[in-house]
Amino acid sequence: LECESKGREITMEDLFNECFKRKSIRLFKDGFSSEDQEKVTEALKKAVPLDPSAAYEFTLEKPHGRGGASVCLYMKDKEPQSLVGAGYLLEQADLILEQLGYGVCFLGTAKPDVKEKDGLIFVMMLDVGLCDPNSFRQGKADFTRKYINDIWEGEFNEQVKDCALLSPSALNGQAWYLKSSADQKKITVYKKRAPFNPIPDEVMRFFHFLDAGILLCHLELGLVHEHLKAERHFEIKPEEDRLTEIAEYEIK
């Protein structure tokens, strides 16, 4: 998760800080150049997959939103495992590109020109382009999010909790739940299904697994920032009482 920015490496620390500044950008400026295309393509190579053995590919295509280009992500299928992996990669792309000063927004329903690529299928794209540097947030107070106790049960490091809390999600649904054990040696991450939902469960299932991957990205940036060494156990379990376990972190 390190990349060049004007001769300087972007570090995990930068990406942690970006979690407190990022914002979905929907107002772009003209002038996205071929130099920008190159810079974005290079930066995307720095994202690290959740499962090192899972195939994926980022491509840069013509704009499908209001930005200067779209970043398309292809994975082997749209099974939960791949969707969580996709969210994890896309959120890194979001943070890396915003750190470079680009405006970024997830485009949840946009259709790509190319549906399949090298045996992989399209999952989701990001709108990317130039924007006013003042578009980004100043800090935690500028975010609209749930209360931490609504998404996290148990005591844990506040910085890690905040970083997780500020994760973006489709329709800002924040359909997740985390539990930390009393000894703070274990964090369990769940996808949480709302009891009533105006949007069909099948549609939300797609977004919510992606959202879960986004959350894992933020959670891990928080853990690294706080020097908390953790081992991730990524295994999606069957749903129980509207909760689907996604991953467990063992704090060393």
Ligand SMILES: Cc1cc2nc3c(=O)[nH]c(=O)nc-3n(C[C@H](O)[C@H](O)[C@H](O)COP(=O)(O)O)c2cc1C
């Ligand atoms: C999977 C996913 C799909 C999204 N799809 C769209 C979209 O199609 N159009 C849009 O304007 N925003 C989209 N968003 C952005 C969310 O609305 C936004 O992240 C959320 O409201 C929180 O705001 P923030 O990102 O500025 O913190 C999407 C976000 C995610 C994570």
